[in-house]
Amino acid sequence: MSRAPITKTGSERLRAELDRLKSTERPRIIAAIAEARAHGDLKENAEYHAARELQSFTEGRIAQLEGLLSTAEVIDVSRLNAGKRVVFGATVDLEDEDSGAAVTYQIVGDLEADIKQNLIAVSSPIARALIGKSAGDSFEFTAPNGVKHYEIIDVRYL
Template identity: 80%
Template sequence: MNRAPMTQKGADRLRAELDRLKSVERPRIIQAIAEARAHGDLKENAEYHAAREMQGFTEGRINELEGALSYADVIDISKLSAGKRIVFGATVDLADEDSGEEVTYQIVGDLEADIKQRLISVSSPFARALIGKNEGDSFEFQAPNGTRNYEITGVRYVD
């Protein structure tokens, strides 16, 4: 399996989630299963089945996080010396040349991507269009709702 790039901040966030699942959620679910078992007949015990289902989801997420972190290639983006060239970990300021709207995105690993926080996956088409470009460049991106033209107004490497 290939090593997946991940920022230090993203790895820390996933480790915190893993720790919470193991130290808080897992014991809470075990307690809920024990309480549901105490109620008797397990065939018609909705609380028991709900707790077992939650246990399955939680254990699945724990396995997913442990696997992702074991294969992660954690990159300290503050030590990158790419200058004004866009590579993994870059925070990029863009201006839509048509509407004038300005947006900022950071290019991160697949598991840490969250569009609401303006974190885009390095494997996304938009990030792929950005990688290798420099501050001051303009580029055209074929979005689902049509062609968009952007100018790269800033590139920085801070976590």
């Protein structure tokens, strides 16, 4: 079985979510089920059914997080010594050669990718195009809306 790479920060974020689900959400849901059960007839008790559905969702997420974390390979990005070359964990400043717009991405594992936070998966097309390049290089990749041309302005390991 292959181990999925994840940054130390991403691992800590997932562990914090797991801890919150186990220590806060799980007891709150159990209390809600007990309260709804006390109201009587369970067949027509919407509160009970909603609490049980939430419990099922929460237990599924707990199992998913435990599974992901048990197979993840945590990589401390601050200890990487790749210089100005782009590898997993790099924070990359890019400039769109067509529009001049600047953007910054960090290349992370699939488990922690979140485009809203500029965390791109190592398996994404743009990350695959970046890997192995250095500051000052230009590259292109095929995005859903066409071919994009970027220049790598800087590469950092935070």
